[in-house]
Amino acid sequence: MTLTAPPRARPARGEGSREAGLATQLGVLTGRSLRALVLDPRLVVASMLGPLLMLATFSQLFGGVARAPGFPRDVRYIDFLVPAIMVTSAMQAAFNTAVGLTQEMGNGIIARFRSMPVRPGSVLLARSLADAIRCAIQQLILLALSAALLGFRPGGGVPGALAAAAVALAVSCCLGWIFIAIACWIRSAEIVQGVAGLATFPLIFASNAFVPADGLPGWLQAVVRVNPVTYGIEATRGLALGEPALADALTALAISGAVGLAAAALAVRGFQRRT
Template identity: 75%
Template sequence: MTVDAPAQAAGARTAPPPQDAGVWTQLRVLTGRSLRALVLDPRLVVASLLGPLLMLGMFSQLFGSVARAPGFPPGVRYVDFLVPAIMVTSAMQAALNTAVGLTQEMRNGIIARFRSMPIWPGSVLLARSAADTVRCALQQGLLLVLAAALLGFRPAGGPLGALGAAALALAAGCCLGWIFIAIACWIRNTELVQSVAGLATFPLIFASEAFVPASALPGWLRAVAAANPATYGIRAARSVALGEPALADAVTALAVSAAVGAAAAALAIKGFRRGL
């Protein structure tokens, strides 16, 4: 039995078209792709841990006397004051690695291959950010263990306070890390991204309450720290770790970080679309 051409055409018209993968499927596949690099090469976690651990060891020894200065929280050891700040800054610096890796993929042609795929461009960036958030979570856990074992980190909030501080640091730091992803999407040059992101990292970390309390900062720097979004994440994580009332600080930190992260993400996606 033969089927005439009009019938074949009608059948072709009624056949359902192939469906593109949804955004969640795209995120799952692309995130898994990035995480496989972590599984295949655990040295990435070790290497990313060395920087925060060295910073924690150096600053805890160099500035330990700050704990005896006027205005420092009474009864708080400097290492307990410092660890929550290092967790926030290390989460932000993890996003810097994301930005550098993204520019490398733009240069070696991997991103160009996505042009032929029916995917939302933002899913590429979100997947990279999600994968590095997982890596950063592992980093935070290792940092807490090593800080407790090697430096005697014993915050007043106990283990639950330390874990709560790590969760807040991860959320705030990864939101703020979109600043670096946006820089990568607009500059698209690995060396230049490292330089510009390094310049942006300096005020985010050092013009904040990371290493000394706000009362110990000069007046002009105190004003800069108050406008620094990283300050709110550091303050909230520290309050939770030290067992202080932290609900207002946590809500403020999450709101500020989410607002900055959303604005930077929108800018990053816009810059990323230029090359697709």
């Protein structure tokens, strides 16, 4: 009589899938978020209209600031402005990501992910990674168009401009978790858009983006100095202008990283609570 081993029980659906690796989950989910960009490159073109319009408008409205006391010497206003727009445009992209995430939570796509063996943080981190890739493309296009159309000539040359783009991208991706956290705690896309827009206003305009902080009223200078975006703009601007900015860059990355980690923890908690 031949004895055969009993067949091994099949693992339940999803059992052991979590051990398949965070990298695999991130790759699949990030690719899904980027698919719309590949299928319709006009999304990149449309996203560039806002930053270019801001550059063209503000360079004309505030061009006289370059002659005011306290403005950096031998620096044209367009060279002063472009690094700030690099940071603020990436922040705007994070704002749009938050609105899209809220819509997906409402239409059931995220609930479907939660029925699969997918780590909760993977969905949010993949969103952030897709946003970073999209913003990197936008940064390069913005630099090229600013140089070709608006005469942007950074003192740091091409290496300084690329380093500035890298810092702007890192800072904005960290601070972008603020908007992801808002999306994870609020169910309505309209309310998310309003709250995130309200948060965007002081982050961008209560900073040194458009004028030097030293030329602002005392109370506003105090607000500027506690605004994490200020440090990102200072580092980005210093690198683009060819100034010694290593300390500023490290400070900006440390501050934005701390804010991003706190916001990410809050986002994951809200995501788990909603789904």
